[in-house]
Amino acid sequence: MSTEAETDTANPTLRRAIGRKVLLLFVVGDILGAGIYALTGKVAGEVGGAIWIPFLCAFVLATLTAAAYAELVGRYPQAAGAALYAQRAFKRPFVTFLVAFAVLMSGITSAGAAARAFGGDYLAEFINVPTLVAAWFFLLVITAVNVIGISESVKVNVVLTIIEASGLIVILAIGVVALVQGDGDPSRAMEITTEGTPWIAILGATGLAFYALLGFEDSVNLAEETRHPRRDFPRALFGGLIIAGLIYLGVAFTSTMLVDTETLAGSTGPLLEVVKVAGLTFPPKLFALIALLAVTNTALINMIMASRLVYGMGNEGIVPRVFSRVHAGRQTPYVAIAFTVLIAMTLVATGDLAGLADTTVLLLLLVFATVNVSVLVLRRTADADDEAAEQVEGDDAKPFRAPTWAPVLGAIVSLVLASPLTGREGSVYLRAGILLAIGVVLYLVNRWAISRGERS
Template sequence: MIYGVGNMLGAGIYGLVGKAAGELGNMVWLGFFASMIAAGLTGLSYASLGSRYPRAAGAAYITHRAFGITAISYVVGLAVTMSGLTSLAAASQVFANYAHAIFTGVPIKWVVVVFILTLTVINYVGMRESAWVNAICTAIEAGGLLLVIAVGARYWGSVDYFDASSIKNPGGDFSVSLMLSGAVLTFYAFIGFEDLLNISEEVRNPRRNFPLALLAALGIAATIYMAVCITAVSVVPHAQLAAASGPLVEVVRIAAPWVPPMLFTVVAMFAVTNTALLNHIMGSRLVYGMARQGLLPALLGRLHPRRNTPHVAILLLLIIVLGLALVGDIKALASATSLLLLGSFTLVNLALVVLKRRPGEPRGGFEVPLAVPLGGAGVAVAFIVNRVIDGVRSGELAPVYIAGGIVAAIAVLYLLLRPQAAAVAEVEHPKQVGETE
C-alpha cells in the first residue's frame, strides 16, 4: 500500500493543481473526481488481474495472454515504459517551476537541464532502491500535502465550488467536454497505481492482499488530492493559482505566512525529485533489460565495467528526456503521459473482459463483474477521444503529437526488430542489472 501511495504522490499533485485550475476554475475538484473514477475502475480491473495472475509482467503479459497478438503487447508494454519518460520530463518542469522561486534569475529551461543531468549522474554512479527510503520519501511527500490541507482548511466554504469560470473558460459554462479535458490533465496525478501489478508476485497471499493494497492506495491518494484541490481554490483565486509557478507554495504563503516559503518550496522540490529519480532508475533498468532480451538494440544492454550500471541506456534516457522536457510544457507532457497510459488501460480492461469469458482461465480471489472492465475501457476511450477533439478545437495538439509520435516510433521499432512473443510477454519485467540469464 505504501509503495502504491508513494508512486502516486509527487509531481502530479504538486505541479498540476494550478494548471487544472486554469482549465476548470473552482471546479478543479471535479477533474480530480472524474480522474478518480477512471483510475478506480481500471484499478478494480488491475486488482482482479493481480489476484488471477500474480506475475510480474504487467500490461504486456495480460494483453498477450488475452489477445495473443505480439505487436499489440509490444506496443502496450513499451508505451507504458515510455510514459515513465514523459512523466519524468513533466516532473523536471514541475521541479524547475518550484526552484524558480529560489533561483529567480536563472531561466527555467536551464534549471530543467541541470536537474535532468543531476538525475543522470546519480543514476550512472549507482543507487539501489530501498523500501525504507521509499517509505521516508512518501512520508515527506504526504506531509507536505497534509500541511497544505491543515493550514488552509479554515478557508473551506469561502468560494463557489461549482463555478467553472477559468482562463480557458471565461464564460463559466460547464460541459462534460470541459470536465473530461481537465480530467485528462489531472489523471496524471493518479498514475503509479498500475505499477503495483508488476510487483504483485512479491506480495504475501496476493489473491487477498494485492486488491486490498491497490484499492487502499487509490482511496488514500484520492482523498488527499480532493482535499488539496478544494483547499487550493479556497485560499487562492483560481486565476492566481493558474499563474503561480509553485501553486502549493502560494497556498501556504497566503494561508500560513508564518511558514517560511523556502521550507515548503524545498519539500515540494524533494517530492518531485523523488518521483523523477525513481522514474529515471526504473526507466534505464527497463531499457537495459529489454535490450538483453532482444526487444531493443543490443547496444543498450551494455554495463559500465566499473560502475556496473547500464550507462548506454542511461545516456539514451538523457537524450530522450531532455528532448521531451525542452520541447513540451507541463500540461503537454502530463497530458501525453495520461494519453499513453489511458490507451494501455483501455486494452488491459478489454483483456480482462476476454479472460473472464474464456473457459479454463484461473479465477482470482478478487473478481469483478464485466461492467467494471467495460466501464474502465469506456471511460478511458472517452477521455482520449475528448482530448483529441478538444485539442483540434483549441489548437493544443502537442500532447496528441507527443503520444502519437511515441506510439508510431514503437510500431516502427517492432517492425525492425521483430521480437519473439515470449520475450514480449515479459516486456515490463525484463531481467534487471545483476540477474542471471
C-alpha cells in the same frame, strides 16, 4: 524490506525485497507528487473554482482501471505490466509492443514533466537556473539512485513520500484553520467558469487532473520484486488510491477557497500561492523545498518503472535481450536504466510541463482501455490461466477478481477521455503519434534483426 537474494552471477534475477507496508507507501508516493503540486492551477484554468470535481472524476476512473490491474497482477505476478497482459490476451506481438512502448514513453514523458516542474516557481524561491539545465541535472541524479539498487531506491521513495505527504498535510491544515477562522471564500468551490459548455470543460479538466492520479499502474511492474504479490497488490492499489484521493480533494478545496482562480491558473507553483496567503504561518521556502522533493519522487518512481518495463520487455523477447541484462553486483537492470534516461533527456528538451503531462495522460488512457479489455478477454480461459500462472513461494492467496462492469466502464471512460471531446490540443496528439511511430520503426527493425539472425 529485504530478503536473502539467490546469487547467480551467471544469470542474476531481480530480488524480491518489497513487503506490504512499503508497497503501500510506494503506491501512495507514486500517486502523490508533481501532479498535485504543479497542475492544480492548470485544472482551475480549465474549470474554474470547482477544481474538486475533475479530481473526483479522475479518482473514479483510476479506481475502475486499478481493479483491472489488481486482477491481472494476481494471475501474472511478473514485470512488464500492461505489455504482458496484452500479450496474454491478444497474442499479437505487434499489439504487445505498442502497448509496452506507450507505457514506457508515458513513464518517461511523466518524468520529463516532473523535471520541467522542478525548474519552475518552486526552484525560483532559491535560485534562478535555466529550466533545461536544471531538468537534465535532475534526471542524472535520479538515474544514479536508480542504478544503486531497488531496495535503496524504494527507501529513498519512502522518505520522499513522507516529505511530500507532509507538504500536502500542511495545505490541509491551512484549510482547516481557514474554515475555523472564516477566511477565504468556500463558495468558490462550487463555481464552474468557462466560456464553453460546462460538461466539456469538466471533461477537459478531468484529463489534466488525471495526471495527478497516475502512478498506481506503475506499481504492478514491481510484481517480480514483491514478496507476496497476489495478497498484497490489491490492498496496496486500492488503499493507496483512497489515501491519495482524499488528500487531493482536501487540497483542491483549500486551494480554491483561499486563492482566486486567476492566480492559481497563472502559477507553476499553485500550492505555494496557498501558503503565502494562509492565516497559518508556514515558511514559503520550506514549502518550496518540500514541493521540489515531491517532484523528485515522481521522477524517481517513473524512471524506476520505465527501466523495469524495458527489462520485462527484454525478458519477453519484445525488444533485444540485451535490455534484460542485470548487474551481477547491484542486481539492477543497468542497460534498461541507461536507455530510459537517454530518452528522457531528449524529451525534456522538446516540450513544456503541460504538454509533457498531457502526452503522458493520453498515452496511458489508450493503455488503460487495452488493459480493461484484456481482463475480459482473459476470463475466457480463466481456469487454465490460474493453473498456469506463475506461483510465488509463500503466496497462495486467491487472485482478486473485479466485478465485470468495472473493466467495461473503465474501457469506455478511458477512450472518451482520450478523444478530442476533452478539448486537448492537437500538438499533444501529434507528439503522442510521433512517439508511437518511433515505436513502430523500432519494432520493425527488431523483427528484421531477429529474422536475419535466424537465416544466418
